[in-house]
Amino acid sequence: MGDGEFAARAQQFADTIYRIAFHTCKNAADAEDIVQNVLLKLYRADKEFESEEHLRRWVIRVAVNESKKLVCSAWFRRSVPLEEYAESLEFSTPEESALFLAVMELPKKYRVPIYLYYYEGYPAKEAAALCGIKVSTMQTRLQRARERLKKKLTDEKER
Amino acid sequence: MGRNVGGLDRELFQKTFSKVKASPKMYQEVIRMTEQRKPKRFIVRRLVVAALVLALAAALAMGANAATNGEFFNHVVTFVTTTVDGEMEIEVTADLGAITEDGMVFTVRDTGDGRKSYITYRDKNGNIITEEMDMDKEITIEKDGAVYGGGAGQDSAASQPNVEAESAQRAASNAG
CATH class of the missing domain: 1.10.10.10 (Winged helix-like DNA-binding domain superfamily/Winged helix DNA-binding domain)
Structure with a gap:
């Protein structure tokens, strides 16, 4: 994924990822960490997406998994x-x-x-x-x- | 108010949670992080340029550029980049057949800390020369072979010290 396309995709999906993450961890700091992880995965993903919807589902799935991972990890300590x-x-x-x-x-x-x-x-x-x-x-x-x-x-x- | 789905108002739900957003600062941070992931490519570009400058300087020192009417760059045939043990290594092989009987090999090595770089090359007498390169210079090579360079943050070629001259001097002292 080129830099221009990634920047556009990051902007497109950042809020969706953030909402999913926030629904899981209930705090902004952890949610933003999750957004960063997911977007970096998207940046590194060497994957052909068949359609917009395919990409969207991939991002949501990764966001759900990353959120679960953070909640389960020892890092999940912060609470606002x-x-x-x-x-x-x-x-x-x-x-x-x-x-x-x-x-x-x-x-x-x-x-x-x-x-x-x-x-x-x-x-x-x-x-x-x-x-x-x-x-x-x-x-x-x-x-x-x-x-x-x-x-x-x-x-x-x-x- | 809106569409009631399973006893819950979907529109109210969407309106409420549309306000939950990632901060623009976070977005900028992600973009910055992806940019930071490319230092090697940046170093490669700079090292290639530095190697070219030295190649040009060496050629100039031998009077080759004058002989080829500034066409030196037409004779650069290969660029090889490899990463060995975290070090960036670039070989620039210049086909100097039109200039001297022997080809010349230039190797630029970056220590990985982004500050110190060395260029190693074999001069026409067969001596291996290693020099530290100042990689903080912005260097521009024009299509016609003209070379401009200077410190970071300066953008006027006219205001810059001439790397061509500096490098030529350095190469001349090595060759001599």
């Missing part, structure tokens, strides 16, 4: 209060802020599936492939994540 980070995002409505915090409060195994399904728009089958899990597992995780989110957001409204 989520509320502090949420404030920096300057959400325009309380609903956005509540949804962000509710998603981040989900157990780790639900966060990336819910992101891939609701943000990236991948159906359960494809999201399962990207996460390296069974379709039935993905469906269960999505269902449980939705139930938890609905409950959490309803409780928030009632307060």
